[in-house]
Amino acid sequence: MNIQSRIQASLESYPPSIRRVAEDVLADPQRMLGGTITDLARRCHTSETTVVRFCRELGLDGFVQLRVQLATEVGRDGAHRGGTDVADISASSTLAELVDSVRYTESLCIEETIESLDLDELARVVDAVDGASRISLYGVSGSGWSAADLHRKLFRIGRTAYCFADGHDALTSIALMGEGDVAIGFSHRGTTTEVVTFLAAARERGVTTVAVTNVGSSPVAKAADLVLQTTVREARFRSGAMASRTAQLLVVDCLFVAVAQRRMEETAEALRGTYDVVRQRR
Numbered sequence: 001m002n003i004q005s006r007i008q009a010s011l012e013s014y015p016p017s018i019r020r021v022a023e024d025v026l027a028d029p030q031r032m033l034g035g036t037i038t039d040l041a042r043r044c045h046t047s048e049t050t051v052v053r054f055c056r057e058l059g060l061d062g063f064v065q066l067r068v069q070l071a072t073e074v075g076r077d078g079a080h081r082g083g084t085d086v087a088d089i090s091a092s093s094t095l096a097e098l099v100d101s102v103r104y105t106e107s108l109c110i111e112e113t114i115e116s117l118d119l120d121e122l123a124r125v126v127d128a129v130d131g132a133s134r135i136s137l138y139g140v141s142g143s144g145w146s147a148a149d150l151h152r153k154l155f156r157i158g159r160t161a162y163c164f165a166d167g168h169d170a171l172t173s174i175a176l177m178g179e180g181d182v183a184i185g186f187s188h189r190g191t192t193t194e195v196v197t198f199l200a201a202a203r204e205r206g207v208t209t210v211a212v213t214n215v216g217s218s219p220v221a222k223a224a225d226l227v228l229q230t231t232v233r234e235a236r237f238r239s240g241a242m243a244s245r246t247a248q249l250l251v252v253d254c255l256f257v258a259v260a261q262r263r264m265e266e267t268a269e270a271l272r273g274t275y276d277v278v279r280q281r282r
């Protein structure tokens with residue numbers, strides 16, 4: 001996983017001193033290339049030891065390795081953008097630059113999500129969904145769109161799936177579920193209280209719980225039996241329901257196609273039937 005994406009995915013879980021270091025690195029990766037560990041520690045009002053701890057949290061040996069990794073990423077980012085800055089758009093950005101910035105960020109989130117997707121975990125989710133008597137899906141705001149998209153896909157191939165826009169309705173659905181059923185919660189940052197409550201209630205009833213989130217150590221992930229993690233690097237105007245939506249829909253499509261493949265003839269017949277009934281009434 002890209003170092004900047006890895007930092008962003010873990011940002012919420014860092015203690016304050018390490019988080020200051022992480023935020024400084026994300027704010028201006030280019031500045032890191034010519035600076036020293038002392039410069040970074042001073043800007044973040046912390047010690048060089050804390051900077052080293054931050055590097056080790058990322059699986060790196062120390063500051064030098066962090067700087068090398070960032071140099072590689074900054075160089076790659078520049079190559080994608082013809083040498084221009086990819087950190088974020090500015091008030092002076094042209095329309096062409098805005099479009100290219102969106103293209104690059106969304107392409108990056110697709111590449112990194114696929115590269116870091118745990119295929120063994122995905123296979124376990126596919127097994128659970130394929131064998132489920134009932135599937136409940138829930139997300140709030142932008143993540144709710146991803147839940148709704150999976151619902152429509154599963155519903156069209158004859159799976160008993162429900163999607164809820166209201167938290168109380170989502171919890172009510174759990175009261176009618178049990179072992180052999182599946183509850184899938186969507187939350188980009190993994191901190192949405194309603195989704196945590198939904199998954200926790202489902203787990204108490206023996207339902208297999210699945211989280212789709214960008215943060216593997218988040219409360220939503222901890223409330224789930226299985227976790228499908230996206231990889232999204234956010235920026236000022238690309239946070240929330242932009243690149244995160246693209247990554248979630250990518251995971252949704254991978255899950256749906258894998259489930260559909262399990263019963264190919266049944267799936268093909270269901271898709272033909274649902275298409276024909278609509279076409280006949282146009």
